[in-house]
Amino acid sequence: MTAGVTTDGGTANDLTPDGAGVLLDGVTKRYGRQTVLDVPRLQVPHRSFTVLVGPSGCGKSTGLRVVAGLETPDTGRVVIGGVDVTDVAPGRRGVSMVFQDFALYPHLTVEQNISFSLRLEARHDRRNGPSKADIARRVTEACAMLGLEKLRGRRPAQLSGGERQRVGLARAVVRRPSVLLLDEPLSALDAQLRQHARAELVRLHRELGNTVVLVTHDQLEALSMGTNLVVMNGGKVVQSGTPGEVYRRPADTFVAGFVGSPAMNLHDVRAGTHPAGTELTAPGLRVVIPGDRLPAEVRLGWRPGDGVLERLPDAGPAAGLGAGGESTGPGLHADGVVDVVEFTGDAVVVHCAGELGRWAVAVRAGVDQPAVGDRVRTRVAAAHLHLFDATTGRRIDDPTA
Amino acid sequence: MTTLEAGASTLDARGHANRRVPAAAVRARLTPWAYQAPVLISLLVFVYGPLVFTMVLSLLDWDLVSPDRTFVGVDNYRRLVEEPEFPHALARTGLYVLALLPFATIVPMALAIMLWKRPGRASDNYRSLLFLPVVLAPVATALSWRFVLDPLGGVANHVFGAVGLPEQDWLGDPDTAIWAISLITSSRFVALNILLYGAALAALDRRAFDAARIDGATEWEITRHLVVPQLVNTTVLLSFLCVVFAGQWTFTNVAVLTQGGPDASTDNIYYRLYTYAFTFFDAGTGAAAAVLIVLILTALFGLSTLLRRRRALG
Numbered sequence: 001m002t003a004g005v006t007t008d009g010g011t012a013n014d015l016t017p018d019g020a021g022v023l024l025d026g027v028t029k030r031y032g033r034q035t036v037l038d039v040p041r042l043q044v045p046h047r048s049f050t051v052l053v054g055p056s057g058c059g060k061s062t063g064l065r066v067v068a069g070l071e072t073p074d075t076g077r078v079v080i081g082g083v084d085v086t087d088v089a090p091g092r093r094g095v096s097m098v099f100q101d102f103a104l105y106p107h108l109t110v111e112q113n114i115s116f117s118l119r120l121e122a123r124h125d126r127r128n129g130p131s132k133a134d135i136a137r138r139v140t141e142a143c144a145m146l147g148l149e150k151l152r153g154r155r156p157a158q159l160s161g162g163e164r165q166r167v168g169l170a171r172a173v174v175r176r177p178s179v180l181l182l183d184e185p186l187s188a189l190d191a192q193l194r195q196h197a198r199a200e201l202v203r204l205h206r207e208l209g210n211t212v213v214l215v216t217h218d219q220l221e222a223l224s225m226g227t228n229l230v231v232m233n234g235g236k237v238v239q240s241g242t243p244g245e246v247y248r249r250p251a252d253t254f255v256a257g258f259v260g261s262p263a264m265n266l267h268d269v270r271a272g273t274h275p276a277g278t279e280l281t282a283p284g285l286r287v288v289i290p291g292d293r294l295p296a297e298v299r300l301g302w303r304p305g306d307g308v309l310e311r312l313p314d315a316g317p318a319a320g321l322g323a324g325g326e327s328t329g330p331g332l333h334a335d336g337v338v339d340v341v342e343f344t345g346d347a348v349v350v351h352c353a354g355e356l357g358r359w360a361v362a363v364r365a366g367v368d369q370p371a372v373g374d375r376v377r378t379r380v381a382a383a384h385l386h387l388f389d390a391t392t393g394r395r396i397d398d399p400t401a
Numbered sequence: 402m403t404t405l406e407a408g409a410s411t412l413d414a415r416g417h418a419n420r421r422v423p424a425a426a427v428r429a430r431l432t433p434w435a436y437q438a439p440v441l442i443s444l445l446v447f448v449y450g451p452l453v454f455t456m457v458l459s460l461l462d463w464d465l466v467s468p469d470r471t472f473v474g475v476d477n478y479r480r481l482v483e484e485p486e487f488p489h490a491l492a493r494t495g496l497y498v499l500a501l502l503p504f505a506t507i508v509p510m511a512l513a514i515m516l517w518k519r520p521g522r523a524s525d526n527y528r529s530l531l532f533l534p535v536v537l538a539p540v541a542t543a544l545s546w547r548f549v550l551d552p553l554g555g556v557a558n559h560v561f562g563a564v565g566l567p568e569q570d571w572l573g574d575p576d577t578a579i580w581a582i583s584l585i586t587s588s589r590f591v592a593l594n595i596l597l598y599g600a601a602l603a604a605l606d607r608r609a610f611d612a613a614r615i616d617g618a619t620e621w622e623i624t625r626h627l628v629v630p631q632l633v634n635t636t637v638l639l640s641f642l643c644v645v646f647a648g649q650w651t652f653t654n655v656a657v658l659t660q661g662g663p664d665a666s667t668d669n670i671y672y673r674l675y676t677y678a679f680t681f682f683d684a685g686t687g688a689a690a691a692v693l694i695v696l697i698l699t700a701l702f703g704l705s706t707l708l709r710r711r712r713a714l715g
Contacts, residue, residue: 070611091617103608107630116626117616124617175616 021046021211027076037062037235049205049212051226059235060215064181068097081178096172097181102164104156111152114170115139142174162193182214219259231255253393256301262349264301265359271298284355287332297390306384307361312375332380338370458688465684477689490673498647504587505594505643506636513598531595534588543657546585572659575666582667586651594639601635
């Protein structure tokens with residue numbers, strides 16, 4: 001069934017042509033005085049599963065609607081598959097879209113919903129449009145692909161949320177779009193179904209072999225599904241790259257705080273000179289790192305999963321160590337008291353409070369997990385520390401250069 | 402209901418006078434009735450009472466004022482059915498309904514869709530202007546139409562003369578009078594039904610139209626295949642209301658402009674009823690006509706419900 005859809009598209013085994021995919025070039029969009037979208041250049045690679053992620057109001061949905069042609073940009077060009085489509089009607093761009101609330105046609109059956117676009121195409125172009133048999137075959141394919149065979153005669157009101165979502169997807173893929181746009185397609189589903197649907201979407205992308213652009217505010221969804229991640233904030237693209245890159249090397253403190261759960265711990269520190277490089281200090285913290293090309297005010301970040309916890313005896317040397325922030329080796333050391341312990345299944349997120357402020361450490365559940373009130377020391381290896389310029393928020397990649 | 406039965410059965414089962422229902426329970430049982438009393442009493446006085454009174458009246462020969470009234474059985478009904486006036490008025494009412502149906506459905510639907518497609522200040526202004534006929538006093542409107550349609554010096558004939566069309570005696574000619582009355586009445590249907598179609602349109606999911614645009618639909622195709630089919634239920638309802646109100650809403654214009662003439666060509670069942678009761682002071686026949694109208698409308702409503710149920714099944 002999948003072979004039919006991809007090979008009939010005619011591009012399944014072609015080499016990626018240059019300039020294919022989606023390009024937003026100098027696109028801006030304003031509503032009144034507010035600029036909701038300002039993208040100097042954004043390339044969505046051909047056949048990628050690109051996820052636009054950001055908090056609500058960051059412009060990601062507007063960006064998607066601009067690509068679809070439902071919104072006209074105030075400036076700039078939209079290029080799809082190498083063709084400037086800025087002035088092309090939504091129906092002629094070779095894109096289809098799945099909406100957050102599915103936006104099915106309520107008075108039509110599942111089958112009629114799915115075949116709607118094909119029937120229009122046949123009507124618009126009697127010579128080259130799909131024949132009745134073509135339409136029937138393609139609808140059957142799409143239904144098979146999404147497991148809708150038994151629901152073809154139903155109306156949207158008679159379907160569950162998950163079924164509606166599949167109809168929305170079938171309606172989109174039946175057109176064999178070169179670009180499939182998904183606007184928060186999972187947020188209307190309950191948690192259990194969402195997990196399943198996430199995997200289904202990834203599978204669908206593999207079978208279709210086309211470009212998928214998904215919009216979500218859920219960073220976990222973004223990390224787990226995409227081959228390409230675009231983080232947006234305030235109408236601008238803050239970072240784009242593979243999920244791994246974005247996770248490992250967040251471009252600024254916004255990305256650092258937004259991507260990853262629990263969020264990255266961030267501390268304001270002062271940079272001072274040290275014979276071995278630079279010494280970063282904050283109350284309850286002292287870190288020495290190599291290199292000296294750092295501004296005076298730095299934000300220090302580390303992933304909760306990169307922290308190692310060790311329990312300290314209730315009194316005695318531990319108190320002294322913590323208060324002074326004595327470094328006993330390279331990397332970060334911080335002492336504190338366990339404030340909240342969050343059990344998440346495989347892991348336990350331990351929220352600590354100390355002179356440094358508050359931070360979270362994720363440790364494996366079970367064996368020796370700390371309890372509320374325990375005094376603990378957190379260690380983070382120097383290699384796992386992220387440095388950001390405190391004034392601009394930008395990442396400092398290599399303090400030695 | 403249940404509390405009453407439960408209380409009664411307790412008493413029956415025990416059969417003891419000393420097993421008294423507590424005062425609080427009595428109060429709890431009476432409170433709902435106390436709350437319903439105002440509505441029940443006014444319904445009785447203003448709806449069901451007159452209904453029964455009308456039914457009784459329809460069996461009498463009475464002029465509403467004189468002390469002598471005679472029970473005549475179904476004579477009033479028989480006369481209504483046998484003599485030509487009432488069946489004629491019924492047929493004319495049917496004609497009114499046919500003439501008004503497009504103005505109750507297609508015209509306001511088209512206008513409502515146009516107003517809905519281009520929301521904004523202009524749309525709001527048009528909406529207010531189009532709603533005006535509902536607010537205007539019916540008799541005053543009818544009177545001003547008399548000046549417009551006056552065969553000698555009326556605006557309508559001025560306009561017709563100016564463009565070289567033959568002048569008409571709009572309300573005096575049996576061939577034009579019923580259409581003139583229908584057209585005058587139509588503005589009220591158009592005005593009110595724009596509002597009702599507007600409400601139905603506001604309930605539609607606009608995102609589905611975005612989806613249709615991406616599916617390649619033109620604005621006309623969206624209207625034709627997505628918007629109009631979703632207005633079918635509203636249209637059925639408004640058609641039925643047109644059947645019910647066509648006679649009532651033309652009544653004012655008939656009474657003011659033509660009194661049913663010329664040649665009874667603009668007569669309708671409500672005007673006929675009014676003539677029986679308040680021109681000929683034959684209250685019994687008027688009441689019989691009223692009962693017949695209710696029966697006819699009930700039959701029509703039953704038929705349409707039956708048809709809709711069958712269609713829903715099929």
